[in-house]
Amino acid sequence: MGDRILLVEDDEPLGSQILGHLRGAGFDAVWWREGRLLVAGELPDVSLVVLDLMLPGTYGLDMLKALRAFSEVPVLILSARNDTLDKVRALKLGADDYMTKPFWPEELIERVRARLRRPTLQKEPSVVEVGPLRIDLQGHAVQVRGRPVELTRVEFGLLAALARRPQEAVTRQWLVDHVLDPEREGTERTLDVHVSRLRRKLGPAKCVETVWGVGYRLVPGEDA
């Protein structure tokens, strides 16, 4: 069973729907049908709280405020009101994220996952492993399936830039500005040339993916 999540939602159909989707996504979900002004010790052991702002009895923000007095558990706010003031207020009171109704279950699950993932982001690692690739950022060394690969300075810089943000697209312009030698004339065309050379050296793993309209991204690749 995955992380435990507390759902505070007064609407019966919406609540049971969200509960179903959370459980379907592998979370252990607890559902409260009304808000409570919590005091320390009353909060079940959960990794995240999904809190609807419009609750009978207690206003969601009051509950958040009371909760924040003793807990740092991440809180994802649900609201039917798409209002900036509400968002700003909620974030000020310590909410971590905000979702406006209506939303797709997929969107909610994605946001919950992103929120739970967040604290694992640590300081920059010295070695990144993506699929068959092992990139030693400090040692300037790259291995594909344990076999060292010789890269030029620009090629390594390119790979390192992608490796620092694995699975995220890095724009071509950024790569041109930060990786290519500023002394020489760096264009996106030059960048593409370097990328194709890099790909050839990395072999059939296809770890450097072209992101349409954006740039490049490091992925585990279709492992053959």
Next chain:
Amino acid sequence: MKLRLRLALTAVAVTVPTAFALVQVEHSVRRRTTDEVIAGSTLAQMQSGGRERCESAPDTWMVRTRSPRPPWEREGGGPGPDGVGGPPPGAPSPGGPPPGTGSEMGSETGARGPGNDGPPQRGARDQGPFGRRMPPVQLFPFDGQFVSRNAQAPALDDDLREGVRASGVGVRRYSKEDGALVQDLLLRMPWEGGPCEYVLARRVEPADSPEVGLPPLSIWGVPTLILLSAMVVALGPVVQRLRRLTEEVRASSGSHYRQPVTVRGHDEIAELARAFQEAREEIQAQMAHQEAREQTLRDFLANTTHDVMTPLTVLQGHLAAMQQRLRTGDALEPDLMNSAMGEAHYMASLVHNLGAAARLEAGAPQVQHAPVDLNALVSRVLGRHQPIARPRRIALESGVPATPTWVMGDETLLEQAVSNVVLNGIRHGREDGHVAVVLETTRQQTFHLRVIDDGPGIPEEERSRLLERRFRGNAARTRAPQGQGLGLHIVNNVVELHGWTLTLAPSEYGGLEVGFTGPLMTPTD
């Protein structure tokens, strides 16, 4: 109260006290002058023989003399410089006429005959056409103890005694029952002792004398009347114009302030008319503004209803079709499902857009400025549309800087703007197409956010039309052929509100590229 009546009453209220005060002042001056004249002539008379006659017969001595004319009447024209003829007939004056002309009735003349009394002195000569003679003056002697041997002498009071002790002249005035004014002057003679040490000069002003009451009505009444009439007449046109203005104002307000009032001349009334004219224009402008707003709201509501009802109808149709297939045991078509999801998604976006439009319509106060991380915003927008894009086989991609991109803005509106552009790209995208959001920052502390697609794009003329500021009735219809309507208008308005730049251009992949450019948040923000 009517203007004219008020003016007339005011004029009377001002004129009467003023006239009365002036008359009083005149009386007062005249009395003082009279006092001096009487004192002077009495002294002269006593010094030129009067003393001797008085002291020789203090029991009976009294003088009845025609008083000298006051200075303001001298030019009036009697025969002599004093304006006095001889002594009255039948009044022998053994002592010779004193300088201050008069008849003296001493003991030596025997008695005061009736003929010697007042009436002869008030004869025709004295009341000539040119002047008014002062009434006669009677003299009574008093000794050092203010006692008169003459039985006819009037009683003295403290005022007189005090006055004569203090300044040599005691003055007393009082009105008799018949309205006549009595003027007593107690004079100290320039000698000591004797029964005639003090002389009381008494003058009685009859009640009908002009010096007692107001001047005759004919003198002040006529000018006052003329003045009043002149004022009332002069006020006529003013009142007329005011009445006309009143009627025009009433007519104007009755016509929803459409009818103007005439402004003529440059005086205060014209000023009033002009002020009303300005107020009328202001009211009209307000009403027009209100009207326009209401019309916008009505149009908005009508369009909204239509725009929400249409996808809702489509959604219901899809749901009904699904139910039908479930009942008959047929397999659900993915297209049907995707379309149903797309309609629901579109409706959600539409309702958010309507909210945004309402806030934009209300103006700047409704906009909240706070720090916004564009990286997170892009991630949320993509997360929202991913469930719709995936079944349509449209790839949603994004590239953002490694660190948060902070800008100042209204998060809701900005997210809605970016979301609209992305959703447009998805809705109009081809199967296996792409929509990418690229966020970059420059060294000049600006950001550049581009939404690129490889869809059908928008022709040049259509692009410039989309950037026009105002919603235009049906042109803003959200499901118009190109379907860009409300969504892109909101984008345009939001960008304008934030002082950013919006560009629409063909993308290098054949579709549309929408660019947002603006300043990054500075540490001082």
